[in-house]
Amino acid sequence: MRAMYYEAFGAAPEVRTLPDPTPTAGGVVVKVEATGLCRSDWHGWMGHDPDIRLPHVPGHELAGTVLAAGKAVTRFKVGDRVTVPFVSGCGHCHECRSGNQQVCEEQFQPGFTHWGSFAEYVALDHADQNLVHLPDSVSFVTAASLGCRFATSFRAVCDQAKVKGGEWVAVHGCGGVGLSAIMIAAALSANPIAIDISDEKLAFARKMGAVAAINAREVADVAEAVREITGGGAHASIDALGSPATCFNSIKNLRRRGRHVQVGLMLGEHATPQIPMAQVIGHELEIYGSHGMQAWRYDAMLSMMAAGKLQPDRLIGREIGLEEAVPALMTMDTATDLGISVITRF
The missing domain is CATH 3.40.50.720 (NAD(P)-binding Rossmann-like Domain)
Known part of the structure; x- marks a missing residue:
């Protein structure tokens, strides 16, 4: 797969061909259709996040289709349109059992604890607990802007x-x-x-x-x-x-x-x-x-979108390619762009 990749914090990332991911028993691999560029990715690239282990592929706001699913996954199948909160829960700790997956004690964060979505494919663990089915009415670009900001x-x-x-x-x-x-x-x-x-x-x-x-x-x-x-x-x-x-x-x-x-x-x-x-x-x-949002709360947000009360697509700034995303990531601390930049070309 093609992916943005860096081996040192603060060093210019490169677009490389890397091995395709495979799903865990309870996870999936998603074909990334769109992924947002966020200031949190800049913080990660600068070395501000202790969870990142080098080398690394960033990216945590994503939407796409399920390409492969592990044998234990029951709620999602190949071809499903999905997104995922950037903080995903393990499903078994106290916080997850209380419905507070956004502060899971063993949280999974694509683009931080694991390789992320600035790539053609991304592996996501604990799929049944964390993935969100996307209505056909919500575009991948709009959905990618939901996952974090x-x-x-x-x-x-x-x-x-x-x-x-x-x-x-x-x-x-x-x-x-x-x-x-x-x-x-x-x-x-x-x-x-x-x-x-x-x-x-x-x-x-x-x-x-x-x-x-x-x-x-x-x-x-x-x-x-x-x-x-x-x-x-x-x-x-x-x-x-x-x-x-x-x-x-x-x-x-x-x-x-x-x-x-x-x-x-x-x-x-x-x-x-x-x-x-x-x-x-x-x-x-x-x-x-406030640190992310649980997958089960997406229904309320998506309902307001369906009713026309929320229009997150109005916040989309520009669609860019993976190569364009490299300088865009490196200058996020000084960027003056209006709206959210979304990677749609890999």
């Missing part, structure tokens, strides 16, 4: 922040995660506020449902700007980027008893950010992490 945002907004209609929701960072969160919050009849340093991204965020926009470079105090718009602070706030500044502002801009959700990864030198702890205590703020 959109599904993670869905859980962050709906399940962690528990956003309700009429609430103010501040979203810090208007990349794929942030734009997804804005669209989902708007679909719940909340009032999302987009915060970024790019006027172009903020304009796009308004098209996705943001009722207000703040350019963080043009205001003296982001949290104060949010309080002014909302009349006291956001009910819920999401750091969709993952930086010391956005994490701090997301907590600082909350009203009393507000909820902060950290979605953007805080790795490397950013792993221990400063937070306004006196405000957390005095205002009884709630702080949550």
Whole structure:
């Protein structure tokens, strides 16, 4: 198979021909039809993820068709259209038994714990517990955008922040995660506020449902700007980027008893950010992490898509080939592209 491959963190990946994968007894091999390019892949390539063992094939947002299935797989067969959460559960630990596969104690992550989907084929373990059947109405390109950014945002907004209609929701960072969160919050009849340093991204965020926009470079105090718009602070706030500044502002801009959700990864030198702890205590703020979404929760998201309430295809930026994805991955930390880039040519 052709795949993007690297042997050292931070070194330029190459497109190589590698051995085709084979399924485990409980796993499948998927022919990859589309796979999203995500900032998490950049973090992995930089060496920020301790689970990656070199050499490595990245890629974790994927959709395709089942090419081969292990003898123990019962819910999926060759030819099925599928996607998979980027955090997949083992199916037998305490967290999986409680329905919280997104924090499985022995989690399987294509593109991190195992070789990923920047390839013609990818092997996925624990298929019956983790694969999601794709409706024919959902394209592979759209489905590939769900596996990390959109599904993670869905859980962050709906399940962690528990956003309700009429609430103010501040979203810090208007990349794929942030734009997804804005669209989902708007679909719940909340009032999302987009915060970024790019006027172009903020304009796009308004098209996705943001009722207000703040350019963080043009205001003296982001949290104060949010309080002014909302009349006291956001009910819920999401750091969709993952930086010391956005994490701090997301907590600082909350009203009393507000909820902060950290979605953007805080790795490397950013792993221990400063937070306004006196405000957390005095205002009884709630702080949550959000890490992927369980396969069984996809039904709710897909139902909202079928009803036209969510349109993740509007977040797709460009379709690229495997060779084009190499420089795109290497420059993700400075990229200014609007929308999600998806690899569709292998």
